[in-house]
Amino acid sequence: MVGVYLVSALALAGSSSTATIPRPVAGHPVLELRVGADRVDELRHPVVCAEGAPLSWLSFEACGTGAGIWHDDAEATDMAHFRARGRVAGATSGRGTLDALVGAGFLEVQRTARDAPGFRFGRAREPDQVEAAGPELSATVKGRWFVDPGARTFLTADFNVGAAVVPAAPTVMGTGPVIPFALLSVGVGF
Numbered sequence: 001m002v003g004v005y006l007v008s009a010l011a012l013a014g015s016s017s018t019a020t021i022p023r024p025v026a027g028h029p030v031l032e033l034r035v036g037a038d039r040v041d042e043l044r045h046p047v048v049c050a051e052g053a054p055l056s057w058l059s060f061e062a063c064g065t066g067a068g069i070w071h072d073d074a075e076a077t078d079m080a081h082f083r084a085r086g087r088v089a090g091a092t093s094g095r096g097t098l099d100a101l102v103g104a105g106f107l108e109v110q111r112t113a114r115d116a117p118g119f120r121f122g123r124a125r126e127p128d129q130v131e132a133a134g135p136e137l138s139a140t141v142k143g144r145w146f147v148d149p150g151a152r153t154f155l156t157a158d159f160n161v162g163a164a165v166v167p168a169a170p171t172v173m174g175t176g177p178v179i180p181f182a183l184l185s186v187g188v189g190f
Helices: 002-012
Strands: 031-037 047-055 058-064 078-093 096-110 131-146 154-165 178-189
Touching: 031 154, 047 178, 058 096, 078 131, 078 178, 096 154, 096 178, 131 178
Parallel strands: none
Antiparallel strands: 031 047, 031 178, 047 058, 058 078, 078 096, 096 131, 131 154, 154 178
């Protein structure tokens, strides 16, 4: 009886409270596009990241400056990341989420905008080789803020750190073969 009275009193008082819970299209974030920077020493071109998530805990990501596609800057070096990432922890508060992810994939380094098809893993095969690739591991902290009333669209920030082992990096870049990296990017998703 008391419960009926309380519900009736709230209804008559005109109380209207709504809660917004993140409800992405597939029940989890599906696609993100982000822009950022991964090199403090050379910020000639921004890094663009595209991330697709077929499952709530698994995503696939590609990040790079688009050398040879969006620009032909012969003086700019490039690092491109191709990796799978798994969510290991997460928290939600209202419209926001915070996740910790680990990733594994490979890194390609490139000295000029001149890019040959495919990837060159292993030791340098030519004295003037301009690109090389090797395995990488990374850790990420990702935040999302759902902005629309249906809580399907979000703003995101992604901070990723890691290292790659690229045996031919000394020939291509003059450094390595272990290449540490840090990448900060922001963008949108749904």
